[in-house]
Amino acid sequence: xxxxxxxxxxxxxxxxxxxxxxxxxxxxxxxxxxxxxxxxxxxxxxxxxxxxxxxxxxxxxxxxxxxxxxxxxxxxxxxxxxxxxxxxxxxxxxxxxxxxxxxxxxxxxxxxxxxxxxxxxxxxxxxxxxxxxxxxxxxxxxxxxxxxxxxxxxxxxxxxxxxxxxxxxxxxxxxxxxxxxxxxxxxxxxxxxxxxxxxxxxxxxxxxxxxxxxxxxxxxxxxxxxxxxxxxxxxxxxxxxxxxxxxxxxxxxxxxxxxxxxxxxxxxxxxxxxxxxxxxxxxxxxxxxxxxxxxxxxxxxxxxxxxxxxxxxxxxxxxxxxxxxxxxxxxxxxxxxxxxxxxxxxxxxxxxxxxxxxxxxxxxxxxxxxxxxxxxxxxxxxxxxxxxxxxxxxxxxxxxxxxxxxxxxxxxxxxxxxxxxxxxxxxxxxxxxxxxxxxxxxxxxxxxxxxxxxxxxxxxxxxxxx
Amino acid sequence: xxxxxxxxxxxxxxxxxxxxxxxxxxxxxxxxxxxxxxxxxxxxxxxxxxxxxxxxxxxxxxxxxxxxxxxxxxxxxxxxxxxxxxxxxxxxxxxxxxxxxxxxxxxxxxxxxxxxxxxxxxxxxxxxxxxxxxxxxxxxxxxxxxxxxxxxxxxxxxxxxxxxxxxxxxxxxxxxxxxxxxxxxxxxxxxxxxxxxxxxxxxxxxxxxxxxxxxxxxxxxxxxxxxxxxxxxxxxxxxxxxxxxxxxxxxxxxxxxxxx
Numbered sequence: 001x002x003x004x005x006x007x008x009x010x011x012x013x014x015x016x017x018x019x020x021x022x023x024x025x026x027x028x029x030x031x032x033x034x035x036x037x038x039x040x041x042x043x044x045x046x047x048x049x050x051x052x053x054x055x056x057x058x059x060x061x062x063x064x065x066x067x068x069x070x071x072x073x074x075x076x077x078x079x080x081x082x083x084x085x086x087x088x089x090x091x092x093x094x095x096x097x098x099x100x101x102x103x104x105x106x107x108x109x110x111x112x113x114x115x116x117x118x119x120x121x122x123x124x125x126x127x128x129x130x131x132x133x134x135x136x137x138x139x140x141x142x143x144x145x146x147x148x149x150x151x152x153x154x155x156x157x158x159x160x161x162x163x164x165x166x167x168x169x170x171x172x173x174x175x176x177x178x179x180x181x182x183x184x185x186x187x188x189x190x191x192x193x194x195x196x197x198x199x200x201x202x203x204x205x206x207x208x209x210x211x212x213x214x215x216x217x218x219x220x221x222x223x224x225x226x227x228x229x230x231x232x233x234x235x236x237x238x239x240x241x242x243x244x245x246x247x248x249x250x251x252x253x254x255x256x257x258x259x260x261x262x263x264x265x266x267x268x269x270x271x272x273x274x275x276x277x278x279x280x281x282x283x284x285x286x287x288x289x290x291x292x293x294x295x296x297x298x299x300x301x302x303x304x305x306x307x308x309x310x311x312x313x314x315x316x317x318x319x320x321x322x323x324x325x326x327x328x329x330x331x332x333x334x335x336x337x338x339x340x341x342x343x344x345x346x347x348x349x350x351x352x353x354x355x356x357x358x359x360x361x362x363x364x365x366x367x368x369x370x371x372x373x374x375x376x377x378x379x380x381x382x383x384x385x386x387x388x389x390x391x392x393x394x395x396x397x398x399x400x401x402x403x404x405x406x407x408x409x410x411x412x413x414x415x416x417x418x419x420x421x422x423x424x425x426x427x428x429x430x431x432x433x434x435x436x437x438x439x440x441x442x443x444x445x446x447x448x449x450x451x452x453x454x455x456x457x458x459x460x461x462x463x464x465x466x
Numbered sequence: 467x468x469x470x471x472x473x474x475x476x477x478x479x480x481x482x483x484x485x486x487x488x489x490x491x492x493x494x495x496x497x498x499x500x501x502x503x504x505x506x507x508x509x510x511x512x513x514x515x516x517x518x519x520x521x522x523x524x525x526x527x528x529x530x531x532x533x534x535x536x537x538x539x540x541x542x543x544x545x546x547x548x549x550x551x552x553x554x555x556x557x558x559x560x561x562x563x564x565x566x567x568x569x570x571x572x573x574x575x576x577x578x579x580x581x582x583x584x585x586x587x588x589x590x591x592x593x594x595x596x597x598x599x600x601x602x603x604x605x606x607x608x609x610x611x612x613x614x615x616x617x618x619x620x621x622x623x624x625x626x627x628x629x630x631x632x633x634x635x636x637x638x639x640x641x642x643x644x645x646x647x648x649x650x651x652x653x654x655x656x657x658x659x660x661x662x663x664x665x666x667x668x669x670x671x672x673x674x675x676x677x678x679x680x681x682x683x684x685x686x687x688x689x690x691x692x693x694x695x696x697x698x699x700x701x702x703x704x705x706x707x708x709x710x711x712x713x714x715x716x717x718x719x720x721x722x723x724x725x726x
Binding site (some may be wrong): 102103106120121122145147148188189190191211237252253276278279357358395396399415416417438441442 | 549550551552553554555557558694696701702
């Protein structure tokens with residue numbers, strides 16, 4: 001039997017265990033037993049294994065041969081922990097919820113996955129009861145299309161922005177407005193980002209991006225505008241509040257700017273794109289969105305406990321390096337950055353043949369998915385930006401993508417009126433979910449992995465479950 | 467200064483008479499009485515002219531009054547346009563005009579209505595062979611009369627090759643061949659220039675269908691792939707039927723209605 005000398009390594013390049021002489025026909029399941037033994041885990045945890053960034057799918061031998069890796073040297077096998085829970089794929093539509101009288105523009109699950117809000121062109125925001133799958137509340141205060149809805153990471157507030165540039169803060173349980181409408185923006189709201197939970201467990205700060213070239217940071221308790229981030233020359237398309245005290249803004253003036261979240265000071269500008277920057281994603285997006293809540297659905301005694309949990313989750317995903325940022329643009333390219341470290345990009349990711357509408361990091365930060373108007377979704381490595389594969393299947397521009405919380409599934413919505421579920425491991429289409437009668441504008445995977453919600457131009461909200 | 471303007475001259479030299487303005491005021495006040503008397507008294511064409519003039523004056527006055535009022539009255543706030551809502555990522559894009567992309571919701575409405583095969587033109591005038599074909603005389607002495615020339619518009623497929631003239635019974639003139647049709651979408655009320663794929667049925671007979679003759683009422687299949695129609699399953703629709711609504715041989719263009 002042929003053997004190779006192998007060395008197990010963590011994703012952060014630390015050796016674990018001694019060098020081992022392994023048979024070449026060893027498969028991932030056997031490797032998993034081995035690693036669990038080396039690390040002395042009490043329970044067996046799932047891992048995936050990589051040699052030079054190539055995943056071991058069937059046997060070690062196959063991977064080595066396919067990618068022409070020599071066994072003369074010590075083979076470095078990197079093991080990456082998988083999430084210990086598994087989200088079951090959604091396969092059917094459990095309910096079709098009418099109510100909105102215009103196209104649904106945005107849907108968002110709460111951080112625990114127990115509440116759901118949708119914003120529509122009929123100026124209302126609707127809250128839905130996920131247990132009974134019925135309408136819960138209709139929130140009326142906006143005077144124009146509601147473009148963006150976003151739950152705070154503690155789940156106690158809901159921010160909505162509309163076409164008139166007004167922002168409302170709601171209590172998602174009672175459906176009442178918490179403070180007066182924030183109406184300083186002169187043009188429509190494009191994006192809303194809450195302050196990360198591990199930095200401020202009160203969750204009372206909010207950044208809103210607008211077409212009027214500014215980002216405003218608000219104190220939601222008082223309704224004051226703390227500071228304005230002005231400097232972009234064109235409409236801002238996206239704002240992200242990072243976990244390291246930085247605010248990132250992407251704009252149609254081709255730049256990404258980095259600001260201090262403490263006082264709104266301008267720090268640096270990232271300029272490599274050749275056209276509008278449409279979208280942006282952090283590798284910590286998911287943990288920032290869900291704050292302290294994970295699959296165990298913990299109840300926290302105090303804010304301190306919750307903050308600790310949020311910080312732990314954040315550090316786990318971030319690892320030792322600083323945050324990664326990926327941007328997608330109208331020039332058909334994407335860039336991977338590490339804005340805290342340096343001003344130049346790590347990698348230019350090319351391959352799409354149309355503009356990129358959305359990019360999304362998987363919750364564990366290892367995979368980037370990009371949705372493009374060229375009808376395809378591409379997957380990229382989250383650390384290096386290397387191309388992994390293309391997912392074909394949609395016959396219209398892909399509008400939105402969303403990962404499941406275990407990073408094993410991806411759901412996408414498209415202009416062709418379908419929602420599709422993709423398996424990340426096999427890189428194939430898992431489920432095709434037809435049913436909408438028109439373009440599907442918004443899709444969101446529930447953080448608890450129970451359901452997917454999609455909103456369409458046909459004015460219906462659909463909930464998909466296993 | 468002209469000779470006859472003696473009043474103005476006097477006013478210039480000695481000023482107005484003492485009761486001048488008073489008289490003017492009274493005259494002005496009495497004016498409406500005069501006007502009403504006039505309108506009662508006048509007859510015939512003079513009355514007509516007079517009333518026309520009065521009407522114009524009054525209309526002008528009313529306009530002026532409403533202009534003054536406009537400043538004080540509260541205007542209704544413009545309600546924002548709510549239809550055709552778009553998500554943020556599509557707002558700045560020059561999307562294809564909405565009518566180009568067919569909305570499935572419209573289709574849904576159509577389904578609710580009864581009657582599946584309601585053709586827009588249910589009855590058409592039958593066309594005889596005499597009208598459809600012109601006899602072409604052939605042969606050296608022009609004695610033979612077995613060739614026919616189609617006098618209507620035709621659609622000839624892409625890969626059509628003529629038969630040798632000896633066997634060619636029907637001639638379809640090039641000047642009456644068409645590749646495109648102007649198709650109206652009845653619910654969107656917009657027109658598209660679409661490629662004809664084939665002739666589905668000519669109501670006057672199967673022979674005409676085979677020949678590809680296009681007359682009023684003919685069902686044609688058109689290429690709608692540009693319109694971006696998608697089935698609920700997410701497939702792109704390629705061909706759709708349409709009915710011709712005009713007489714193409716007279717108009718030089720084919721107008722048709724899409725059968726949705």
